[in-house]
Amino acid sequence: MKLYRDLTIRQKKIVWAWGFLAIPVLFYCVVRFYPTGNAILISFQDWNLLGARTWTGLDNYKKLFGDPVFWKVFKNTFVYLLLGTPVSLVISFVIAYHLDKIRFMHGFLRMLYFLPFMTSAVAMAWVWRWFYQPVPIGLFNNFLASIGIPQISFLNSTSNALPSILAPAVWAGLGFQIIIFMAGLRAIPKSYYEAARIDGVSTWTVLWEITLPLLKPTIVFIVVFSSIGFLRIFDHVYNMTTQNPGGPLNATKPLVLMIYQTAFSSFDMGYAAAQTVVLFLVLLAVSLLQLRIMRDR
């Protein structure tokens, strides 16, 4: 006790800060850092979850880079990212921008947009899967048929399946992004718009030269957040292609699904760990890149 009393105010603050930090630090070490380190270690080993671990060096990585399925999956993951992020960004901004101006039933409309975000991804994926079925079951094809357009094979075509799965994934994330955008829009002082009205500039100029530049921090946050989400897409794909996960012909398979299958269907833990390490590096690189590009100069 005397030892503590003799500390300066600053040193006491440090003792308290570390006291409180001890719990999250311990949690992070056990739940985050230890498994991460272990995964990196396993990626250099051969392990079937039950037997002994044997050291294989870079074999897993060599196998990975020579695996055509991996490259297909790698490409799919980036298609999810490069389509999903901009599309969801634009749609959520357009909705938030207009919703912000509506007073009538504002709260109710906002709730409606937020609802999908709270809904279970599994339930949603199955409902959309039903939408996509051929005539006479699927909603979309029934509608197309009723206006005389030949039905589209949504989930069974190698070219249509990926966008078809992406659509509900984008839709599910919109609610969250709209709420964040609206908070960003509200944070812009009204007088900025009033001054622009007096200066008589067009709505378009106001949008491009005032609203969007001032929303930059919000946009950075949403881009990084949704990019990480699309790079880790799994549940929508898994649930909409259950009888042949990631199919047809790996056309919709993202990296996380490949990791899941390698680990828990083939029980090839070393190979799965190597894929996880690659995913981790991709996520890290993409996030750092985006933060750098969009940082305030």
Place this chain on the structure above:
Amino acid sequence: MANLRIRDLVKTYDKTQVLHSINLDIDDGEFVVLVGPSGCGKSTTLRLVAGLEEVSNGTIEIAGRVVNNLEPKDRDIAMVFQNYAIYPHMTVRKNIGFGLRSSKASKAEKDKRLESVAELLGMTEYLDRKPSQLSGGQRQRVAIGRAMVRDPAVFLFDEPLSNLDAQLRTQMRLEIKKLHQRVGSTIVFVTHDQVEAMTMADRIVIMKDGDIHQIGTPAEVYHKPANIFVAQFIGAPSMNMIPGRVTGDGTIELATGGGLAFERSLPEGREIILGIRPEDLHPGQASGVIEGSVNVREPLGHETLIYVGTSNGDVIAKADGRTPPEIGETVQLGADPENLHIFDAATGEALA
């Protein structure tokens, strides 16, 4: 350059009427300050003139043209906002130039105007800086600059000095006044600070609860306040108000005891309120009308404010700065009859 005429102006939000039939004439080149406590309708009036809010009833005329249904940009006005409304992501040059965005002048012409405004405001060397690199006063100048490049008929200022510290406020007050003398345009300036109103205005409009209580030059509103509200609002510390009653022989009997002769004839028995400004009330005068003991002293250097306790509460008076009365000392306070203000106790209106 233009005059501004406001006729029977009414503004209602839902069922609440915030402006009740305002009438105001502002001449070309005049500097008019709207002043009043918060919620008095001064900012609403300004926003109606700017076209940021819609008029519920009545008309607003700028340069002889009714502008009720014109967009703000077509009213030939410019406005300076309380938070300046300068854009943090644009340089000073772009911010000032924003006022010219809708103008049809050539690029060279716009540049020339921008340069001359920057020079007038002493901002030439800061043109390529961002607002975050400027001091409060410089930001204020950028906001004024953006209004000036538009060369409007009427300038509207909405409490532009309230975000500045006291010293800077005094300095900007002077700068705006000088600017007005040089440019000579019509200015409508809103503030809640009566000192700003007194120092800057050609004419002051005192508002409360959506009504105009008095319009007049600073001297008029100070020396001849129309009612108790104006009398207490203008001048610091505020005017002493002492209830009294007119007695038979034309004198006034005060609630604090004592009476005083009053030249103007008033009907006998009338309940009045006597107003005396602290600076007109001095201790140690022969013709003392109020007696009491000193409760508190506030030395201000060249003078000392004394709070004198009477049977009707404290009365503030001004004493000499070097030899003020001691605490607890009984003093006789007296005032020049010319500096007494008489108000009707029931209506609060001045009785001339």
